[in-house]
Amino acid sequence: xxxxxxxxxxxxxxxxxxxxxxxxxRSGDLSVYWYQQxxxxxxxxxxxxxxxxxxxxxxxxxxxxxxxxxxxHSELNLSSLELGDSALYFCASTRFxxxxxxxxxxxxxxxxx
Amino acid sequence: xxxxxxxxxxxxxxKGGISIIxxxxxxxxxxxxxxxxxxxxxxxxLLIAIRPDVSEKKEGRFTISFNKSAKQFSLHIMxxxxxxxxxxxxxxYNNAGNMLTFGGGTRLMVKP
Numbered sequence: 001x002x003x004x005x006x007x008x009x010x011x012x013x014x015x016x017x018x019x020x021x022x023x024x025x026r027s028g029d030l031s032v033y034w035y036q037q038x039x040x041x042x043x044x045x046x047x048x049x050x051x052x053x054x055x056x057x058x059x060x061x062x063x064x065x066x067x068x069x070x071x072x073h074s075e076l077n078l079s080s081l082e083l084g085d086s087a088l089y090f091c092a093s094t095r096f097x098x099x100x101x102x103x104x105x106x107x108x109x110x111x112x113x
Numbered sequence: 114x115x116x117x118x119x120x121x122x123x124x125x126x127x128k129g130g131i132s133i134i135x136x137x138x139x140x141x142x143x144x145x146x147x148x149x150x151x152x153x154x155x156x157x158x159l160l161i162a163i164r165p166d167v168s169e170k171k172e173g174r175f176t177i178s179f180n181k182s183a184k185q186f187s188l189h190i191m192x193x194x195x196x197x198x199x200x201x202x203x204x205x206y207n208n209a210g211n212m213l214t215f216g217g218g219t220r221l222m223v224k225p
Contacts, residue, residue: 002156033213043157043202043215056211090156099213100145100206104156 003027004105006091012111018079021108025072025093031055032074033099034066037107038087049074050097081112117205119216126223132190134219136203139184145206148177148188149215152199160201161188193223 003026013019025032034046036059045058049068060066063081068074078085088109092102119136126132136146145164149157163170163177163186170177176189190197203216 002158004156042217045212045214048211058212092156097211098208099211100147101159101162102213104149104158106154106156 002103002105004091004093004103006089006105006108008108009106010109010111012113013081015081015083015112017081017112018077019081019110021076021078021089021091021110023074023076023091023093023105025074025091026103029093029095029103030072031094031097031099032068032072033092033094033102034060034074034076035090035092035104036087037090041087043090046076048097048099055097056099078110083112086110086112117203117214117216119203119219121219122217123220124222126193126221128193128195128223128225130193130223132193132197132221132223133187134201134203134221135185135187136205136216137183137185138205140205140207141184142207142209143205143214144208146177146179146186147204147206147213148175149202149204150199151202151218157202190221193221195223195225197221198223 005024031050046060048056088107090107092104147162148160150160151157174191179186
């Protein structure tokens, strides 16, 4: 158990809908990272938050957004969902802002039908 | 320049054999190279990592070999066991951009 908690584990929704994925980092970790894992794209970095502020941005679509709350949990919001958004979404956390020795959650499997 | 190329995509090894997974990169700004292990239904877990100032790092049956001039690094799993069957990802970290770039992954199967 990495100590990073993601909910829900599975999510099935229709195209055009909006969903929210939740992540609780390891106790004491200040940084949260979101990754998308699909069969053809591998693990793609989406966005990082450090102590409530956006720190780095990767290949995140404009339809996607994230935030980190004062208790350090984070939410990834995906809107106007398309079939191609179906993937595993992972959250990872690190103690400080540097993305080394990241601990990953078990992921949320999103299926868009 | 942010790409990390990993090979092979899949690998079958007999129990007790040596599993070798290779990665190559272009960006010389990368300064930390971790390997992650992922079992089905689980998130990636940090396995072993190396910095470019050393050429080899060993932890148990797992060894990273690093060739800075060739911009290549590899993971060797000695005495491979069926429990090692998983997907392995190499990655490279760029401190300037705080970006961790992953290779495409290698699905390892160790046959009993």
